[in-house]
Amino acid sequence: MAEKPEKRRTTWIYSVLPVSAATGPVGTIVQLYLIYLNGQALGTIYGSFATAIFNGVSIPAALFWGVATDRLHKRRSLVVLSYALIAIALVSYFFDRTTAGTISRYGAISFVSVASATPLNLLIMETEQKGKWAHAFARLSLIISAGNVVGYLISALWTQLLPNNLVLLFVPLSAFALVSSGMALLMIREPEFVLERETVALRKPSLFSRLRANPVFFIGIPSGSDFKRAFRGLRTGLLSYVPLFYISTILFYLSAGLFNTSFVPAMHFYSMPDQEVFAVILAGMVVQALAFQRAGEYVSKRSLITSSIQGLLLRGWSYVAIGVAGLLVTGSLFAVSALIFYPLAGGMAYAVYYTSSNTMMFNTVKGRGAGSALGVYSAVVGLAAMAGSFVSGFISVYSGYYVTFVIAGVLLFATVVVVSRLPQPSLPEGGVLQ
Numbered sequence: 001m002a003e004k005p006e007k008r009r010t011t012w013i014y015s016v017l018p019v020s021a022a023t024g025p026v027g028t029i030v031q032l033y034l035i036y037l038n039g040q041a042l043g044t045i046y047g048s049f050a051t052a053i054f055n056g057v058s059i060p061a062a063l064f065w066g067v068a069t070d071r072l073h074k075r076r077s078l079v080v081l082s083y084a085l086i087a088i089a090l091v092s093y094f095f096d097r098t099t100a101g102t103i104s105r106y107g108a109i110s111f112v113s114v115a116s117a118t119p120l121n122l123l124i125m126e127t128e129q130k131g132k133w134a135h136a137f138a139r140l141s142l143i144i145s146a147g148n149v150v151g152y153l154i155s156a157l158w159t160q161l162l163p164n165n166l167v168l169l170f171v172p173l174s175a176f177a178l179v180s181s182g183m184a185l186l187m188i189r190e191p192e193f194v195l196e197r198e199t200v201a202l203r204k205p206s207l208f209s210r211l212r213a214n215p216v217f218f219i220g221i222p223s224g225s226d227f228k229r230a231f232r233g234l235r236t237g238l239l240s241y242v243p244l245f246y247i248s249t250i251l252f253y254l255s256a257g258l259f260n261t262s263f264v265p266a267m268h269f270y271s272m273p274d275q276e277v278f279a280v281i282l283a284g285m286v287v288q289a290l291a292f293q294r295a296g297e298y299v300s301k302r303s304l305i306t307s308s309i310q311g312l313l314l315r316g317w318s319y320v321a322i323g324v325a326g327l328l329v330t331g332s333l334f335a336v337s338a339l340i341f342y343p344l345a346g347g348m349a350y351a352v353y354y355t356s357s358n359t360m361m362f363n364t365v366k367g368r369g370a371g372s373a374l375g376v377y378s379a380v381v382g383l384a385a386m387a388g389s390f391v392s393g394f395i396s397v398y399s400g401y402y403v404t405f406v407i408a409g410v411l412l413f414a415t416v417v418v419v420s421r422l423p424q425p426s427l428p429e430g431g432v433l434q
Helices: 011-023 026-038 040-072 075-092 099-127 130-161 166-187 197-202 204-213 224-230 232-236 241-269 274-300 304-328 332-365 370-399 401-420
Strands: none
Touching: 011 075, 011 099, 011 130, 011 166, 026 040, 026 099, 026 130, 026 166, 026 241, 026 274, 040 075, 040 099, 040 197, 040 241, 040 370, 075 099, 075 166, 099 130, 099 197, 099 204, 130 166, 130 204, 130 274, 197 204, 204 332, 224 232, 224 241, 224 370, 241 274, 241 304, 241 332, 241 370, 241 401, 274 304, 274 332, 304 332, 304 401, 332 370, 370 401
8 A cells, every 4th residue: 555645744834824924014014004193204214213223233133043943943932932022022012002112013023033034944954855945945936915904905905994093003923923923823733853053044045035034044143344355356346246236236226225214204294195095015016026036047047146136237227117106106106106116126126136146145155164155144134124224214304205115226227237237146056946
């Protein structure tokens, strides 16, 4: 009698779906709620503070939970704890409706959500056959994207049916996170053997999946000498691949922080109702999820430099187009421009740039000194995103949202100049992530 095929051991991945629906729209809700509490101008600035804190907290959070992952070796416990704490943070919005509480809890969500990122990736490598890792990581990313889409869809419907009860939306979102915590408790089994977290950085599928969950990932704490080593080539006229790559990363995440922080307040400023705001972000999420399914194949047929530049140009011109629309039109016409150009920037362009640039990053950090190189990269990403978010609100309030968007586009054009000076790297074995 033939043996039954072994059941897939990574069915626990589906426990990620509800919590992804819960956390996906939180940033948008927080920014809108701060505007309702404080008015358009002050709410935009407070939203900038909240996003900067969210990005900044991710740096120590990645360090703390990385050490906890290695020392405790309790994958299920960390995942369950992360989801449960997210549920508590979300439901607490209903009881404390102050500006300070709204901002501080958003930072708390950033801290606790990082706890599950590395354990999830390690669980795949510890419970799935090695030959199926790439497929399992792709499935994890797809489920996270699907959860985000579900979260934004629910948010759009909620604000359509209950337009004056935005804060109540945190209650069902909290329930989703709690469901994920229960699913993880029941479905995840502690692996028979455990890997250290540096294993995640050794393979493209695992590293790419980890960075999509959170772009900050530390194996060790980078020292001052690590930063000096990374930017040493600046002394010889920007001739080194590594400092040029880091500079391009700084410019990209500065741009992302500038644009993303002010985009939701801008849509509110141009008289778009909440359901339309969520619908625009939802469209971007859907296009991004679809684009990532094809990005690996697209990038593999071109040089990494070429595909990276193509993504940057599409994103940059989309930002500028939204900025021009903000200067020339209002109301429904701005909504049309946002619905067209945001999915191009946050969906197609981001998927292409992410795939090509992270392949270049993998080439940069692999081998000897990978831990310090990845630490420098993560610190650069976190600090650049935090800086862009912090200044975004001030530029938008005192100069106009359209100015912020145009500056974000110009920064991407500057990134193109830097990337174009990179020497053409050779693809490592296996090419880009498919």
